[in-house]
Amino acid sequence: MTQPSIALIYPPTNAVTVMPSLGIGYLAGAVRQAGFGVHLYDLARRHLRLRDLYRELADRRPEYVGLSITTPNYVNARRIAAMIRKLPYKPKVLLGGPHVSVYPEEAVSEFGGDYVVIREAEESLPNLMRALENGTDPAGVHGVHYGVNGHAVTPRRRKRRSTTSTRSPGPRGI
Numbered sequence: 156m157t158q159p160s161i162a163l164i165y166p167p168t169n170a171v172t173v174m175p176s177l178g179i180g181y182l183a184g185a186v187r188q189a190g191f192g193v194h195l196y197d198l199a200r201r202h203l204r205l206r207d208l209y210r211e212l213a214d215r216r217p218e219y220v221g222l223s224i225t226t227p228n229y230v231n232a233r234r235i236a237a238m239i240r241k242l243p244y245k246p247k248v249l250l251g252g253p254h255v256s257v258y259p260e261e262a263v264s265e266f267g268g269d270y271v272v273i274r275e276a277e278e279s280l281p282n283l284m285r286a287l288e289n290g291t292d293p294a295g296v297h298g299v300h301y302g303v304n305g306h307a308v309t310p311r312r313r314k315r316r317s318t319t320s321t322r323s324p325g326p327r328g329i
């Protein structure tokens with residue numbers, strides 16, 4: 156049986172400075188380590204027409220498509236999200252990156268994505284994929300927001316412990 160895979164896409168921008176996306180690079184390492192397959196599409200660096208991306212995805216049929224979204228690539232990210240919805244199969248659409256980390260709830264309706272993972276995702280992305288593969292509740296995965304009938308659901312956050320309530324290590328603990 157082949158392992159489930161994810162296509163990680165960094166949408167193109169017209170930004171002045173363009174370097175390989177560290178974000179999708181780190182995530183690729185993390186999901187590979189967790190036993191999933193990865194296809195990387197850094198479209199800020201590699202020119203690929205939308206219809207060619209469509210063909211590649213339709214061909215490879217990754218179970219998950221992850222979009223890495225910043226404000227500068229927002230418009231192209233929406234175009235790609237709309238294109239993914241037209242694929243001949245229904246991959247799970249996962250959204251992440253600086254823009255949606257700030258606006259996770261809006262992202263669900265703006266992109267029509269299935270799940271939004273906020274902030275750094277080296278742990279939460281593989282955890283979310285594992286939960287979806289095993290059929291366990293993704294609401295339990297830290298950092299995950301998701302949509303139900305187009306409405307965003309924000310699971311109850313883990314309470315942060317105040318550092319002032321943490322006991323001091325004392326001189327011997329240092």
Ligand code: B12
Binds near residue numbers: 174221227253
């Ligand atoms: C280093 C850096 C750069 C470097 C290199 C970036 C690179 N190679 O990736 C350079 C100088 C090239 C650069 C350029 C630009 N940058 Co810059 N950059 C940064 C900086 C300081 C760190 C980014 C980084 O590498 N972080 C480490 C990686 C591992 O984190 P990450 O990319 O965020 O990815 C993590 C999460 O976001 C998440 N994630 C990301 N994608 C996905 C996808 C999925 C599916 C999931 C689940 C999760 C997920 O998981 C990742 C791993 O933990 C950030 C500020 C910051 N502190 O984050 C600004 C920042 C990302 N840059 C920003 C901007 C505006 C730009 C430029 C547009 C500037 C310009 N006008 O040219 C360009 C865009 C370049 C492009 N390719 O599009 C903004 C974006 C703002 C926004 N609202 O989106 C930021 C947030 C700074 C800011 N506060 O304004 N940048």
